[in-house]
Amino acid sequence: MxxxxxxxxxxxxxxxxxxxxxxxxxxxxxxxxxxxxxxxxxxxxxxxxxxxxxxxxxxxxxxxxxxxxxxxxxxxxxxxxxxxxxxxxxxxxxxxxxxxxxxxxxxxxxxxxxGGELLGAYCLSEPQGGSDAANLTTRAVPDGEDWLVNGTKAWITHGGSADFYNIFCRTGGPGAKGISCLLADANTPGLLPQARERLMGLRSSAPAQIVLDNARIPHDRIVGEEGQGFAIAMKALDAGRLGIAACAVGLAQAALSYAVSYAREREQFGQPIGRFQGVGFMLADMATQVSAARALLLSAARLKDAGRPFSTEAAKAKLFATDAAMRVTTDAVQVLGGYGYVADHPVERWFREAKVLQIVEGTNQIQRMVIARSLTG
Ligand SMILES: Cc1cc2nc3c(=O)[nH]c(=O)nc-3n(C[C@H](O)[C@H](O)[C@H](O)COP(=O)(O)OP(=O)(O)OC[C@H]3O[C@@H](n4cnc5c(N)ncnc54)[C@H](O)[C@@H]3O)c2cc1C
Structure with missing residues (x-):
């Protein structure tokens, strides 16, 4: 392209x-x-x-x-x-x-x-809630020179492999303003990674819970001000959502390219299946979804690069690109027929992987909430 x-x-x-x-x-x-x-x-x-x-x-x-x-x-x-x-x-x-x-x-x-010598993890979600992150319950209290932290973080990508963990936890009262961000080393006493989750796809990068059992994090490892953690988490996610949208565009592009090659080669009724309008139109819709997703993604990215507000556009890009990836990978399986459903072809894996992109870094319902709020206040 x-x-x-x-x-x-x-x-x-x-x-x-x-x-x-x-x-x-x-x-x-x-x-x-x-x-x-x-x-x-x-x-x-x-x-x-x-x-x-x-x-x-x-x-x-x-x-x-x-x-x-x-x-x-x-x-x-x-x-x-x-x-x-x-x-x-x-x-x-x-x-x-x-x-x-x-x-x-x-x-x-x-x-x-x-440089990648130290690998990072971002610990916001908890077992009882990912979407309603402002109500998180992991608590940190001052104890001598340290913060004493107790709670459980859920779904943590790189959990158990990371060298540093951003722990979003409650240091004050209820709601977003009571949350701070603490930077913990992997060898922090009481920071206990659990077994990795068994996932539908994305298995090489499966997340794990992180139990914080009287974890001791030095007081000066607070990032930003006390009570600023939720704002930091949301700012990180604004940019992070563009990353997930980019992953979705890459997955959808791969599925499209594979389906197109297959449709040019595979023959039924004496001609390549791509020549049948039923398949050709499916490929045309897939190609349009990929181009539209990429255009939305790059337009949001260019706003960010220009130092302009981009949060709502990032939510739109994440929503559209990940829904497009789900549709395009589903149709790619269809274009391959029975062969699309076996692991010999990668479209089966891409189909399973696309699903997770509609969930991570704010589900697509949460993206719609962000976009709706920007419209209605
Ligand atoms: C593979 C993987 C990796 C992850 N990596 C990380 C990570 O590194 N760090 C981290 O902090 N988290 C991570 N997560 C967690 C992820 O961000 C959450 O799963 C996600 O935010 C949803 O939270 P939940 O699973 O608790 O679902 P819930 O919040 O319980 O939501 C359940 C359903 O209800 C819907 N819903 C909730 N609230 C509303 C509402 N107000 N309006 C409409 N619908 C609503 C949701 O859209 C969803 O469909 C990861 C998750 C997965 C699966």
Missing amino acids: DRLLPTPEAHDLLDLTRELATRELAGKVDDYEARGEFPREVLRTIGRSGLLGLPYDESVGGAGQPYEIYLQVLEILAGTWLGIAEAVSVHTLSCFPVAAFGSERQRKALPEML
Whole structure:
């Protein structure tokens, strides 16, 4: 496909990503997904290639790339291995609190974070509620030089593999204003990762609960001000949702390309099935969904790059792109007929993976709430 990119450097970066996806990811994805193993070493390789800190400032170890370019890198990775693209997206999100609100001391770790030596996790959801995050119950109380933290965080991507955890917890009264963000090292006493969840798809990047049992986090590991945690979490999610939308576009593009190739080759009634209007129109609708999703994604990203408000546009992009990925991967299975339903073809995996994108980083019902609120106040 023809991409309008702002610089020759951006072209080089996308070429590098394609090359890395072919060399490092394509041959490994099926094996890791089948075993449900987290590919920590692959992420290190991606970090060494400079792809883990793309949108962050060069002064702290990032690559200083526009968000628009970072998202297209994610799109390419997702088309080969969603688990890796999602891991890059969650890690990028996990670096945001320190990069944007961290103290001088906390920011010293940024080069290692953005280079991928230290992997991050973002701990907002809890077992009793993901959507209503402002009512979270994990509590931190001051105790000598530390915060003493108790509670359970649920669905934590990189849980058990991460080196640092952003723990959103209650340090004050009820509601959003009572929440703070604490930065915990993986070896924090009382921070206890549980067994990883058994997922429908995305098995290489399965999340785990994190139990905090009298976890001791030094007092100066608070990120930003006391009571600022929820605002930090939401700001991180605004940008993170664009990452999930980019993953969705990559998945949908991969499914479309695969279905088109198949429809050109597979013959029934003496001709390629793509020549039947019933199949050709399905492919046309899939292609239109992918292009529309990418256009919405890039338009939101360009607002962010220009320093303009982009939160509602990010919600629209996440909503549309992930619904499009679900539709397109479903239709790709249909185009392949019975072969679409067996694991010999990747459309079966993409179909299972698309579903999770409608749920993570705010379900699509929550995205509609955000968009509706922007319309009605
Ligand atoms: C693979 C995976 C990885 C994840 N990674 C992370 C992570 O790294 N960090 C993290 O913090 N969380 C993570 N999550 C959690 C994820 O963000 C939540 O699952 C999601 O926000 C939904 O929360 P919930 O599962 O508690 O569902 P609920 O909030 O219980 O929602 C259940 C249903 O009710 C609907 N609903 C809820 N409220 C409303 C409303 N007001 N109006 C209309 N409908 C509503 C929802 O849309 C959904 O359909 C992950 C989840 C998965 C599956």
